[in-house]
Amino acid sequence: MKHFEDTICAPATPVGGGAISIIRVSGPDALRLADSIVQFHTGAALSSEGYTLKYGTIPGVDEVLVSIFRAPHSYTGEDSVEISCHASSYIVQKILLLLVAAGGRMAEAGEFTRRAFVNGKMDLSQAEAVADLIASGSELSHKVALSQLKGSYSSELKELRERLVELASLLELELDFSEEEVEFADRAHLQGLLDKATAHVEKLVDSFRTGNAIRNGVPVAIVGAVNAGKSTLLNALVGEDRAIVSDVPGTTRDTIEETVTLGGILFRFIDTAGLRESSDRIEKIGIDRSYASIAKAQTVVAVLDGCAPLPDVQKSFAAIAARLAGGDKKLIVLRNKVDSYDAIAPEEFPKMDRSYNCFELKYPAFGTYELDPEALAGKLSEYLESKDVPVPEGLEVLDVSARTGEGLDMLKERLVASAGLADWNGASLVTNLRHYEALERALDSLRQVSIGLDRKSPTDLIAQDLRDAIAELGSIFGAVTTEDLLKNIFSRFCIGK
Numbered sequence: 001m002k003h004f005e006d007t008i009c010a011p012a013t014p015v016g017g018g019a020i021s022i023i024r025v026s027g028p029d030a031l032r033l034a035d036s037i038v039q040f041h042t043g044a045a046l047s048s049e050g051y052t053l054k055y056g057t058i059p060g061v062d063e064v065l066v067s068i069f070r071a072p073h074s075y076t077g078e079d080s081v082e083i084s085c086h087a088s089s090y091i092v093q094k095i096l097l098l099l100v101a102a103g104g105r106m107a108e109a110g111e112f113t114r115r116a117f118v119n120g121k122m123d124l125s126q127a128e129a130v131a132d133l134i135a136s137g138s139e140l141s142h143k144v145a146l147s148q149l150k151g152s153y154s155s156e157l158k159e160l161r162e163r164l165v166e167l168a169s170l171l172e173l174e175l176d177f178s179e180e181e182v183e184f185a186d187r188a189h190l191q192g193l194l195d196k197a198t199a200h201v202e203k204l205v206d207s208f209r210t211g212n213a214i215r216n217g218v219p220v221a222i223v224g225a226v227n228a229g230k231s232t233l234l235n236a237l238v239g240e241d242r243a244i245v246s247d248v249p250g251t252t253r254d255t256i257e258e259t260v261t262l263g264g265i266l267f268r269f270i271d272t273a274g275l276r277e278s279s280d281r282i283e284k285i286g287i288d289r290s291y292a293s294i295a296k297a298q299t300v301v302a303v304l305d306g307c308a309p310l311p312d313v314q315k316s317f318a319a320i321a322a323r324l325a326g327g328d329k330k331l332i333v334l335r336n337k338v339d340s341y342d343a344i345a346p347e348e349f350p351k352m353d354r355s356y357n358c359f360e361l362k363y364p365a366f367g368t369y370e371l372d373p374e375a376l377a378g379k380l381s382e383y384l385e386s387k388d389v390p391v392p393e394g395l396e397v398l399d400v401s402a403r404t405g406e407g408l409d410m411l412k413e414r415l416v417a418s419a420g421l422a423d424w425n426g427a428s429l430v431t432n433l434r435h436y437e438a439l440e441r442a443l444d445s446l447r448q449v450s451i452g453l454d455r456k457s458p459t460d461l462i463a464q465d466l467r468d469a470i471a472e473l474g475s476i477f478g479a480v481t482t483e484d485l486l487k488n489i490f491s492r493f494c495i496g497k
Contacts, residue, residue, distance in 0.1 A: 010107035021085055029103055038057070039056055049068075052067075122149075125476055137217070137266050138217075140214050161479070187453055221270045267419075302332070306338050333377070336402055445472065449466050
């Protein structure tokens, strides 16, 4: 990272993405640089007050509007200007060249926000929330990032850290009088305060799963036997032909991932290879990845082929259910291709071979058409019990047609409900992996403190574990930082922010 005494500049908007582009300039010479390249119609930038909008001309380049911000009342806490020009790549590059020639320097990734952090305009967790806000892809992720940017999350961490500092100060005082063997901190009271702090950190650690799902999307694995209609379902949910659809079994050999926003929540749908016994080495790799997707998913959508014989459907579902045993995943079971049932009168069904053109697949046996969803769920449960496979809690079947869209609205409602995020009440959520890892380390240290108290360990050992926990919490919002940490964080920002 270069010197903060420099005046930096960079485009703050995508070039050519609209009618207007904005070039941000920040640093001690920001106003002078604006005056050196812009001919203002009235007055100069240096003589203007903050929060002023001035009209001017950059000779031979463009007519511009310049927003002026005086330190410390700017995003970075420094004197800043923002030059609004037409969104031409030539114009933007020309203005940047003029600014650099006048003494400015091109900003590094995240340098504006890093200066805001260094100048006390925001703490480190708020700075990271800026990146999350820019990257937010759903209403809910936007709400969470905005809440963190306003400081509610970091305020909670600071308050928690202060409580631990108070505890540590009492222990440190004992160390100063170690020869007198005086206890300034009542151990029972200390344990009670420690239990509350530990429970608070545990709650934050546990919130990471929810926070990560909000930030990156709820992972949903679409699984089932070959030709059950998984790819057709993915295409229907996405609204475009994202996955190849074919009546040739085993078309999908690898996982395909797409994101969709439903009910203000971002979902990451993963279409997987069909589950079946296969001797094909490549297909077997795809099937292994299908099972891996089940392990990583928060919600599993099991797609059953409504045109397949009941024994095949049961066997296919058992392979999925066995992978869910003991987990906390949500399961949604779909019987697909119900539109095919309308092609033949019910009384004719037993007489028909599935090779007739009303069905894409050729099944000489009967499907599950004669069972309503509740009865099919019962048959699936009976089969699982006979195979000693745990029956998923609340097992029910939804009838859908991925081809026609029948039942998809109900599926979307179930997906939103399964995420459990729609009723988020503003409580603090950990959405950042760095924060999560720091909290886990803090939690481990707090547990060591508790063990030390229980074993009546020496005060200096207990105090060290408590200091470690305090340091980990402080690293989240920037009370404790290193140059490498800051570089790692801000290098992920876009240029101009």
